[in-house]
Amino acid sequence: MGLGLQPRLARAIFPLSCAAARTLAPRQLAVLTYHRIGTPAELGPAASVLAECTTETFAEQMRWLREHADPVDVATAVAILDRRQPPPRRPVLVTFDDGYRDDLARMRPVCERFGIRPVIYLPTGFVGTRRRFWWDRVAMCIKLTARSSFRAPLEPEQLLPLGSPAEREAATELLLPHVEHLAPGAQEELIAVLEERLGLGCTALADEPVVVGWEEARAALAWCDFGAHTITHPRLSTLAPEALRREIAESKAEIERELGAPCETFAVPYGGAIDYTEEAVRVADEVGLRVVFSLEDSLRTPRASGRCWQVDRLTLNEVQDAPGLAAKLTWPKVFVPKWTQILRARLEPALRALRPSAEGAA
Numbered sequence: 030m031g032l033g034l035q036p037r038l039a040r041a042i043f044p045l046s047c048a049a050a051r052t053l054a055p056r057q058l059a060v061l062t063y064h065r066i067g068t069p070a071e072l073g074p075a076a077s078v079l080a081e082c083t084t085e086t087f088a089e090q091m092r093w094l095r096e097h098a099d100p101v102d103v104a105t106a107v108a109i110l111d112r113r114q115p116p117p118r119r120p121v122l123v124t125f126d127d128g129y130r131d132d133l134a135r136m137r138p139v140c141e142r143f144g145i146r147p148v149i150y151l152p153t154g155f156v157g158t159r160r161r162f163w164w165d166r167v168a169m170c171i172k173l174t175a176r177s178s179f180r181a182p183l184e185p186e187q188l189l190p191l192g193s194p195a196e197r198e199a200a201t202e203l204l205l206p207h208v209e210h211l212a213p214g215a216q217e218e219l220i221a222v223l224e225e226r227l228g229l230g231c232t233a234l235a236d237e238p239v240v241v242g243w244e245e246a247r248a249a250l251a252w253c254d255f256g257a258h259t260i261t262h263p264r265l266s267t268l269a270p271e272a273l274r275r276e277i278a279e280s281k282a283e284i285e286r287e288l289g290a291p292c293e294t295f296a297v298p299y300g301g302a303i304d305y306t307e308e309a310v311r312v313a314d315e316v317g318l319r320v321v322f323s324l325e326d327s328l329r330t331p332r333a334s335g336r337c338w339q340v341d342r343l344t345l346n347e348v349q350d351a352p353g354l355a356a357k358l359t360w361p362k363v364f365v366p367k368w369t370q371i372l373r374a375r376l377e378p379a380l381r382a383l384r385p386s387a388e389g390a391a
């Protein structure tokens with residue numbers, strides 16, 4: 030696969046991005062979101078489509094942040110939002126969602142090397158258990174099955190080929206968004222159908238804990254912080270008021286109880302505009318959270334709700350390297366807004382038609 034227009038542009042202007050990063054970039058706090066880092070081999074049978082980059086690329090990105098921006102920890106980020114502390118030239122906070130245990134092991138040496146203190150968002154109901162996330166169960170079934178095709182339980186059902194790794198990845202990418210938008214009960218039923226059709230037994234429990242345990246989390250406080258990411262990782266916008274309050278309040282309280290450290294920030298599961306409500310932000314404010322982080326891929330000005338800030342984070346799935354990160358942070362008007370995706374979608378086929386053999390290896 031060749032590089033898209035935007036990554037190529039980001040590479041072409043990399044020296045310019047480096048030179049301009051501290052002077053031209055907006056002074057507003059930028060928040061980066063990672064879920065997983067590592068190669069497909071390192072991630073094992075889990076949903077590697079969720080990984081933003083390899084550990085090496087993550088290290089290049091963190092090196093760039095250290096050299097060309099001003100990485101801050103979560104307490105400093107809150108102080109900057111409250112205007113209790115003047116922001117440095119280019120404040121950037123690094124966040125990780127879901128708390129995968131093996132990711133902590135990969136990110137730690139990189140974060141320590143570049144003096145970056147990330148904040149990791151934990152769904153507390155998974156902490157120290159062997160429970161797998163639903164997206165990993167779906168990915169596992171497709172990756173590990175011996176079948177070369179299967180009837181996918183979509184609407185309408187589709188016969189999907191599973192002959193090659195690329196076909197398996199395509200099937201995973203087709204199924205994940207479908208399963209994501211089902212209610213929890215229907216989700217569980219569909220995964221049971223998948224497991225049966227793909228000839229795998231129940232994939233609900235892993236051999237080892239998937240998410241970091243409390244003991245490990247306490248030890249990790251030496252180099253990172255933790256925030257709340259609900260108990261069961263539900264879509265907040267679908268919850269009844271009591272369940273909404275429990276997911277937010279109890280995840281915060283449990284982190285504080287177990288880690289003996291304040292938990293002032295919360296990351297919305299799934300994180301899009303449709304995935305949470307004003308009510309969720311109000312509850313967060315009531316239980317003493319100071320920031321609710323969305324995942325809307327924007328640098329919109331933070332909005333206050335009582336004493337709680339609603340802050341958008343940047344996604345990094347489309348960012349392939351340090352130049353991509355540099356471009357996104359330095360030229361947000363060009364590299365962040367959704368219109369660039371529309372433009373890119375229109376320009377890329379034309380560009381490919383013009384230069385049929387110009388695509389280098391990624």
Ligand SMILES: [Zn+2]
Pocket residue numbers: 126127258262298299
């Ligand atoms: Zn999550």
